[in-house]
Amino acid sequence: MPSFVNRRDLLKFGSMAAIGMGLRLPSLGMGNEEGILRNYGAADGLINLSSNENPYGISPKAREALLAALGEAHRYQYNHTNLKDFKKQLAAHYGVNEEQVLVTAGSGEALGLLPRHFNKGKLVTANPTFGILPATAKMLGQKVVEVPLTIDQKHDLPAMLKEVDDDTSLVYICNPANPSSTIVSPASLKNFCIEASKKAYVGVDEAYVDFLDAPDNESMLQLIERHPKVFVIGTFSKIHAMAGLRIGWVIGHASLIKPLAENYFIRTQMAMSALSMSAALASLKDPGWQKLSKEKNAAARDYTYHALKAMKIDVVKSYTNFLFFPIPNYKGDFAADMLQKNIFLRSSNYINGKWARASVGTMDEMKQFIEVMKQVQV
Numbered sequence: 273m274p275s276f277v278n279r280r281d282l283l284k285f286g287s288m289a290a291i292g293m294g295l296r297l298p299s300l301g302m303g304n305e306e307g308i309l310r311n312y313g314a315a316d317g318l319i320n321l322s323s324n325e326n327p328y329g330i331s332p333k334a335r336e337a338l339l340a341a342l343g344e345a346h347r348y349q350y351n352h353t354n355l356k357d358f359k360k361q362l363a364a365h366y367g368v369n370e371e372q373v374l375v376t377a378g379s380g381e382a383l384g385l386l387p388r389h390f391n392k393g394k395l396v397t398a399n400p401t402f403g404i405l406p407a408t409a410k411m412l413g414q415k416v417v418e419v420p421l422t423i424d425q426k427h428d429l430p431a432m433l434k435e436v437d438d439d440t441s442l443v444y445i446c447n448p449a450n451p452s453s454t455i456v457s458p459a460s461l462k463n464f465c466i467e468a469s470k471k472a473y474v475g476v477d478e479a480y481v482d483f484l485d486a487p488d489n490e491s492m493l494q495l496i497e498r499h500p501k502v503f504v505i506g507t508f509s510k511i512h513a514m515a516g517l518r519i520g521w522v523i524g525h526a527s528l529i530k531p532l533a534e535n536y537f538i539r540t541q542m543a544m545s546a547l548s549m550s551a552a553l554a555s556l557k558d559p560g561w562q563k564l565s566k567e568k569n570a571a572a573r574d575y576t577y578h579a580l581k582a583m584k585i586d587v588v589k590s591y592t593n594f595l596f597f598p599i600p601n602y603k604g605d606f607a608a609d610m611l612q613k614n615i616f617l618r619s620s621n622y623i624n625g626k627w628a629r630a631s632v633g634t635m636d637e638m639k640q641f642i643e644v645m646k647q648v649q650v
């Protein structure tokens with residue numbers, strides 16, 4: 273694969289790869305072709321709304337930290353004096369102690385490894401939800417109970433709770449949810465976590481929590497001390513715009529983090545890049561930049577939401593940096609057709625019908641997206 277491709281090559285390569293792997297192109301991301309396509313989003317004017325990235329880039333302070341760390345790139349990360357206490361600083365930021373923190377190469381690494389730890393009983397989760405953890409559990413032969421979202425595309429907490437029994441090893445819940453972009457209230461989620469954790473571990477994926485406003489922006493981290501089976505999975509990929517730097521974490525009770533670290537992760541956590549950790553630390557200290565990202569995202573999201581509504585598209589109210597909308601009458605392959613028009617997004621058939629998901633790009637990108645949407649019949 274060349275290091276740079278134009279849009280035509282991208283389409284050609286994506287189709288070839290899809291055919292070669294016996295996959296269909298429609299979902300553009302629900303199969304292995306995703307990895308091939310998503311890397312080339314900037315090619316030839318393509319607007320990449322496929323991966324819920326933050327289009328505003330990393331904080332200038334994080335950029336400075338990265339550049340400074342480059343001079344030390346030949347050193348192992350444990351030889352960086354300023355990084356020796358990375359975990360401690362991350363813990364302090366979240367108001368927990370070091371023994372409660374596991375740092376991972378993006379939260380994706382944690383989501384891929386957790387089912388290897390919780391492999392004794394069934395997994396309870398939603399459908400649709402973010403795929404890495406349930407897909408890995410299935411691949412490992414684990415029973416996965418997938419509870420459909422409610423009619424308004426929210427987690428059906430009572431129905432999920434009913435599925436949690438003594439044979440359940442893990443409950444995975446994403447709040448805010450991906451791909452549906454909805455939330456459940458902190459009070460109902462708290463109650464759910466407390467009840468479900470009487471029988472099983474409950475992992476709450478809070479990748480998008482930083483896009484929420486009060487009073488919705490309560491993290492379930494508040495539960496970990498008193499409810500040792502509740503844990504939270506987080507990432508620097510979204511509000512911190514560090515998807516390419518690969519920093520994530522799991523925070524939970526020390527009684528969970530210890531065996532995870534000892535059995536399934538490299539104990540010294542040498543997998544983590546010193547450059548990425550330097551940038552992450554600097555970004556944590558730049559709340560102003562996060563605020564700017566959040567505000568710009570909200571403005572572009574609200575514009576897009578209302579523009580889609582005006583076109584009679586029944587888009588779901590989003591609490592994230594992406595929008596989820598039904599395309600029940602679309603005859604062809606929506607994502608592939610949009611790609612032909614320079615818009616890279618996802619579409620798929622879920623149990624609740626045919627849907628598309630578009631990340632919120634910059635205001636300019638969203639205006640172009642809306643212009644294209646006006647040309648297609650959904």
Ligand SMILES: Cc1ncc(COP(=O)(O)O)c(C=O)c1O
Pocket residue numbers: 323324377378379380381402446450477479480506507508509515519520
């Ligand atoms: C809900 C959710 N969790 C986790 C991730 C993985 O993020 P990363 O591996 O970049 O930390 C994503 C990425 O889109 C996501 O949507």
